[in-house]
Amino acid sequence: MGWRGGGGACGGGPAGGGMRLRRVGSRNKRVDQRNLEYFLQQLINGLTLGGIYGLIAIGYTMVYGIIGMINFAHGEIYMIGAFIALIAFLVLGLVGVTWVPLALLIVLVVAMVLTAFYGWVLERVAYRPLRGAPRLSALISAIGMSIFLQNYVQLAQGARVKPLAPVIPGGFSLLEVDGFIVQLSYLQVIIIVLTTALMAGFSLIINRTSLGRAQRACAQDMKMASLIGIDVDRTISTTFVIGAALAAVAGMMVTLYYGVIDFYIGFLAGIKAFTAAVLGGIGSLPGAMLGGVLIGLIEVFWSAYFTIEYKDVAAFSILVLVLIFRPTGLLGRPEVEKV
Amino acid sequence: MPGSAATGSASPIVATLKESAVAALVAAVLAVPLLGLQTVQEPGGLTLHTRWTWVGIAVGAVFLGRLLLNVAIAAISQRRAARQQRSATSLGQAVNRYAVSLTAAALLFAVALPFLPFTDRYVLDVSILVLTYIMLGWGLNIVVGLAGLLDLGYVAFYAVGAYSYALFAQNFDLGFWACLPLAGMLAAMFGLLLGFPVLRLRGDYLAIVTLGFGEMIRIILINWQSLTNGSNGITGIPRPTFFGLPFAASAPADTTTFHQFFDISFSPLQRIIFLYYVILVLALITNAFTLRIRRLPVGRAWEALREDETACRSLGINPTNTKLTAFSIGAMFAGFAGSFFATRQGFISPESFVFLESAIILAIVVLGGLGSQIGVVIAAIVLIGGPEIVRQLEEFRMLAFGGLMVLIMIWRPRGLLSYREPTIRLRPRDRRAAVASDAATKALP
Structure with a gap:
């Protein structure tokens, strides 16, 4: 059945994960793959991709931590964030805002606000009525919402791949050996810095503010939290809003980084980010970040040194191995079995 | 709201x-x-x-x-402010009460369908599709509904069944009926193989790992060019025969075709009708198997495990082995359905085995009401048949499909038929009711 609509090509999926990873330094792919420079370049690329996965993974892990549900539509929220960012760029181009830092800032804010609004409505419409229902029902509702949003964007924006000309070209050349240049593009710097800043700020919110306390309380025991006067519904809404805003940042950076998006990118990025959340230990925020970076690194290094076709298999295999030997993920706390 | x-x-x-x-x-x-x-x-x-x-x-x-x-x-x-709470249960109960007559009617209708006046090629095709999903739903119901294991990669076993039939038929020249058990066995073995490492995990971890396996199998099918012909798929998969009699307008030398043997005129519809009955019988076998195995110790263990794993463990049930049987038996039925799918289509490619299929099958099971066999039928008809009716709105079909999933879940969070008769009673309070419910469960197809 045509979930992919007419647009999706077969094969590894259009522009899903790191298809275009090696835009930077790709001309030198033929160079001996075992040298240090190549490794360094892949490390930079992997960290960039990992940061993006980490941002999406936070949304999964937060929602799971509080209401114990896989928010399957989160990948689509990220995709919507990417589209809103793209549209915002185009609108700014039409209006005539050409100073790049200002444009970036406006796009960032617009994408975050509008996507957060989508996240809020998503929770309101599809999940809140199912509070207290069996967990599987919420999962099916989430899958339904994911199908709905994907087809909504496909209908609204068309099934074809949307290319965007590079907004921030150029970069630093870190070192050059035998014609192989290790490059750190400005965009990668922005992505890594922004991701780190957001994650740090986010950790602060969770650990220091009353909102964070409310969230942690809800995660531990929702009923008890409501007994001591925490507005559980509002806390959950806020969680969705924050998760969606972070996903929007990830979407915007993907738009800039790969330069192409389509309505199908949410699925693969979504399951990979969820894999990252599980890998790091679901419910744990540092775990989501760590898992995201690990998945990004695994994917990039696997594509660089082995075969690009099986990079998704690699990510999942690592996940299975981790779950077999450490079922709670890397940083997760063991679940206490209650009789 | x-x-x-x-x-x-x-x-x-x-x-x-x-x-x-x-x-x-x-x-x-x-x-x-x-x-x-x-x-x-x-x-x-x-x-x-x-x-x-x-x-x-x-x-x-x-x-x-x-x-x-x-x-x-x-x-x-x-x-009805008061009644609204119970409406989902009461519908289930009502269906349960009339289960015998309802099932009989549905069965009669299903058997008679190919010969009803309004039935044409299109109706038959949609019915075959719906029946395939009913069979898959019943198969997954063993895993999700009975054993309580959330499997998001069920389509992987469907793919294994389809590809094993296609490859056996092409490479070893085996017929559909020889391949069917082979495909089921292979799928069950895959279930064992995949289930073994991951069934120690609980709930959502299991879900994500099965999802991962589903995707992995698809990626392998795409990339293992030499065996599976990659994303181009396998074409020219042989059609099933009626005990060796092919359905064709003209027979190759030394063979009689179906219409020659029975001395009737040839019609392309004969093959479709035959396929319809094949999938009907396969689906009914799945259902009968499920209903019988629920009464065996292993079936009871599945349901007990779903309710409380810790209690089961303390009673001496080995959770891993029990889950593994459920997982691989569910996989086996997916394998059967897969090889039917391959023979019906005559062409398979990895595109048919995307995550969406798993999601649809799971949605059928959950929307029907977990563990309810009739619920699966109703949900499959609504979810698969419903969008077929609005086929003209091709581009809005999947949008409606997703929206429908959300709406049904909000409307009936426990599924369309949420009522579940207890599998076993220690002391039936009312002997007549017990006999009736027993008969009802037995009479289900």
Whole structure:
């Protein structure tokens, strides 16, 4: 059945994960793959991709931590964030805002606000009525919402791949050996810095503010939290809003980084980010970040040194191995079995 | 939706209108950037086209929908505020009470369908499709409904069944009936193989790992060019024969075709009708198997495990082995269905085994009401047959499909038929009722 609509090509999926990873330094792919420079370049690329996965993974892990549900539509929220960012760029181009830092800032804010609004409505419409229902029902509702949003964007924006000309070209050349240049593009710097800043700020919110306390309380025991006067519904809404805003940042950076998006990118990025959340230990925020970076690194290094076709298999295999030997993920706390 | 409770005493009409207006406003804010501004690729690069009429339609639809919903909720809550809570259960109970006659009627209808006056090729094709999903739903029901294992990669076993039939038939020249058990066995072995490492995990971890396996199998099918012909798929998969009699207009030398043997005129519909009965029988076998195995110790262990794993462990049930049997038996039925799919289509490619298929099958099981066999039938008819009716609206079909999933879940969070007869009673309170329910369960196809 045509979930992919007419647009999706077969094969590894259009522009899903790191298809275009090696835009930077790709001309030198033929160079001996075992040298240090190549490794360094892949490390930079992997960290960039990992940061993006980490941002999406936070949304999964937060929602799971509080209401114990896989928010399957989160990948689509990220995709919507990417589209809103793209549209915002185009609108700014039409209006005539050409100073790049200002444009970036406006796009960032617009994408975050509008996507957060989508996240809020998503929770309101599809999940809140199912509070207290069996967990599987919420999962099916989430899958339904994911199908709905994907087809909504496909209908609204068309099934074809949307290319965007590079907004921030150029970069630093870190070192050059035998014609192989290790490059750190400005965009990668922005992505890594922004991701780190957001994650740090986010950790602060969770650990220091009353909102964070409310969230942690809800995660531990929702009923008890409501007994001591925490507005559980509002806390959950806020969680969705924050998760969606972070996903929007990830979407915007993907738009800039790969330069192409389509309505199908949410699925693969979504399951990979969820894999990252599980890998790091679901419910744990540092775990989501760590898992995201690990998945990004695994994917990039696997594509660089082995075969690009099986990079998704690699990510999942690592996940299975981790779950077999450490079922709670890397940083997760063991679940206490209650009789 | 719960928000409508605010529709207070003062002036419900104004409040309702206000609420609908708010909903419409929200829709407008959401729709303006994504629906109103369309990115279009033109020679000079991406440009924006505006489509305000679409936004207007969407906002209007949300406003009206919200208004109607509020009116409907108000009307319902006035009439049966008390009964509403139990409605899902009572429907299930009602269906359960008339289970014998309902099942008999449904069975009779299913058997007679190919010869009913309104039945044409299209109806048969859709029925075969629905029956395939019913069979898959029943198969997954063993895993999810009985054993309580959340499997998001069920389509992987469907793919294994389809590919093993296609490859056996092409490489070893085996017929459909020889391959069917082989395909089922292979799928079951895959179930064992995949299940063994991961079944120690609980709930959602299992879900994500099975999802991962589903994707892995698809990626391997795409990339293992030499065996599976990659994303081009396998063509020319042999059609099934009627005990060795092929369905064809003219037979190759030394063989009689079906219509020659029975001395009737040839019609391409004969093969379709035959396929219809094959999948009907396969589905009924799945159901009969499930109903019988529920009464065996292993079936009881599955259900006990679903309810409380820790208690099971303390009673000496080995959870891993028990789960493994459920997992691989479920996989086996997916394998059967897969090889039927391959022979019906004559062509398979990895594109048929995407995650969406797993999601649809799981949705059928959950929407039907976990563990309910009749529920699976109803959900499959609604989810698979429903969108077929609005086939003309091709591009809106999947949109409606996703929306339907959400709406049904909100309407009946426990599934369409949520009532579940206890599998076993220690001391039947009412002997007659016990006999009736026993007969009902037995009489299910």
